[in-house]
Amino acid sequence: MSLTAKNRVPMADSWERVTGHIAYSEDQKTAGMLHCKVVRSPYAHARILEIDTSEAKALSGVITILTGQDLLADKSMNPYYGPQIKDQPILAIDRVRFVGDPVVAVVATSVDIAAKALNLIYVDYEELDASFNEVEAAQQGATLIHDVSHKDFLGSNAYFGIRPIPNTNVCNHYQMRHGDIEAGFSQADVIVEGEFSTPTAAHVPMEGHAVIAQFEGEHLRLMSGTQSPFTVRNDLAGVFNLDPEQISITVPRLGGGFGSKLFTRLEPIAAIMAKVTQKPVRFALERDEEFLTINRHPVSSKMKLGFKQDGTLVAKQAELYYGTGAYADCGPNVALKGGYGSIGPYRIEHFAVDSYCVYTNLPPNGAYRGYAVTQVAWASEALMDDAAKKLGIDPLELRLKNILHSGDTFPTGEVMHDAQYERCLKLAANAVNWQEEDWQARSYPADLPDTIRAKGLAVILKGTTTPSRSEAAIDLDAQGNVVLHMATIDIGQGCRTAMAQCASDVLDIPYDEIKVLDPDTAITPFDNRTSSSRSAYMMGGAVTHASSNLKHKLLDLAAEYFEVSKTDLELSEGFIQVKGVPATKKPLSELLKHNKLDKLSGNANYENEGGLDPETGRGIASSHWHQGAVGVEIEIDTGTGFIRVLKCHPAIYAGRVINQQAAELQTDGSTIMGIGSSFFEEVVFSDGMVMNSNLSDYMIPSFLDLPEDLSHDLIELPNAEIHGLGETSLPLIPVAIGNAIANALGVRVTDLPLTPERVLRAVREAQGKNR
């Protein structure tokens, strides 16, 4: 079904893509729309004393200006929102918590006038102590950024229990205990441990965020560049005290997301301004504002692993601090996923993790491609290599010895099925010709050679949102038009074509004749969100079942029409006929016309079940797992610290690939983003202010950053479930490169990114060791 030319088809909308005719969220406009801009806090933590908007209000073209106090005074609304904790005010109330926190919103007849007005608004602040480091901020006695014990502060939005630590900045503490960790370490012959860090990183979608909001009476309509329209609808319903049905959100194509467009972002500000002005209001971010809105969690981690002399991994302990910024966003869930993600794809008898989601006075951090795993893999897979060295065992063999197989129990208590980690690892290692000399301790003369080559390996597991739900509907009308209703947002993964292919597989209607519309929460069936690499799997399931549902209805009608049994019928190319009798061929629409039906629909609801107990951290973390490994070969220039990636080969378990080229693109894209994380991506702060909020100072990979030989394996197996793969390779890359460096120099770099300075320091350390 999958390994045929059938899955190598072009995108259905190729013409629009190459002629510049895709309309993204930022291209949308409405007649009479006004333009919104915000004044942002220049302080990381401060009390708001006074706001003077009088000069700005007098500027011709300024329509309205709102502050947090105005929102607080409006008793018809609730000014706080958030996907898991309702801690984020639409506009800062009483105090600001990060440099960039929106304080005042201005709406004007043009963007230029709104921008001018910002400079005429004067805000008086009283500075407060600020915390920027996630470990320091978590300690007792640190200045509190929120009151985490206030009961109104806890949202019911999370599908798991949130466990804050009172009187601290820890808004969620995920913990899990499996076995007896002390006993485990006492049994161990060899122990390795280390402290690691990963920095804040930015998503940098090519298209920024854009929203247009409009109230029509009591009905709120939005166009939003969001990956999660149903979640946003719920948040707005809570803010405005409306029924979700009174809010409709349409989503056009997005120019990239990578997690930055998940959950509520610009919508509340645009909506409140639309309500007050009774006009459509557009709110979009400038590029520098993107860095002030949502980023990736920096993580400080501490891990300890214990092994028997034969290489059996007996104990592992992890302490993780996820800096979530000034507002939690989905941080509590990120800390949870990182918590169980730190187990890695291994059998471990004794495991303990404490994963803290910590407020800091920095821009909020949220969902980012690779979701929590990149940061823990950086530590976890590094220590596997360190242990291999200490044990005198090949790092590949050490991993294979402990790797999860189907039937093994994961420390959460769930039994793993369809475990392909061994296959992934072996393919990745083979691709770089992993040999004995690649991991044996090297000895060098005191002067290191100008260049050193080395290889590195890594393997990870990553979960997908569990529980979750996707619904789909597919309509055929009497004119023969086929419309697929599904709310997966096209952020570059090619979902509209892929889902049309799923429908086409069942109904045998050409995939490019199946129309897929912009999702609209008023019409399109429910989907949790486009995240977690869940859509090919979950929406693929919903679309397949909805198509089957329609197929059965069509077969019922056809059986009557042709006066044969259903098994004597066959669908082909949008037609139906009695098997082996081409003269009977009729278009599907004929069945509707004959029965005087305008429309025939297929529907389906597809769910996965599970979840983790908030107290024990155990249960079902993921209904199935994203699995991958990578082999890399690098060359270090010991004079400059620059690294060439000679070869990079991820081996990813795909289960079943829907669209071959799209799957290859997603895998390569995830790998390349991993290259960025490895070498240069870091949001740099000074006293909480972002110093590199532009694409000259924050670099993302270009053509010149491609590994010299980039290839991959997408592993498919018969009858396998479709596995998402948009994220899987990213978390592998930084640590595999870090492992290669450690193999080359005998020195472990513990902090990302692997800048030339950091690599040179490791080179110096290696030289020092060899003297």
Add this chain to the structure above:
Amino acid sequence: MKTLTLNINGKDERLELPVTATLLEVLRSRFDLHGARQTCGIGICGACTVLIDGEAMSSCLMLAVMAEGKTIETIEGLAGDTLDPVQTAFVEEMGFQCSYCTPGMILASKALLKENPDPSVLDIKEYLAGNLCRCGSYQKIISAVQLAAKTLQSEQPLVNK
């Protein structure tokens, strides 16, 4: 304000505009040509690439008034009844994911192939280094440019006939 004529996709357009307007702003807001896009606003990312007298330029850094007297080609002007060979190659090799950078990539690729009809992989990487793709479609874009080069070369009339 200045009144001038801009030649956009082969058509002369007379308009009045502020001298501070960038070519990108004018293309998008006055002519509804949304293929040229703004990501960085500082000439780094190439999403705003247009062809000025056949050369790839960042329209976010160009004042519209500087384009007077030159030919301006945007992605919308490329296809006639059929897609241009570079566009076709991008479709066949699927040289895109979200496609936001695609117009810029295609126009820059056209400029490359005009200068260098038989580019090596390194030639392609260096020439297109100013066109960023966050989705990371680079490998397939290289394949698309190679395919377009082949197609264009095979379409060349033989010189010594």
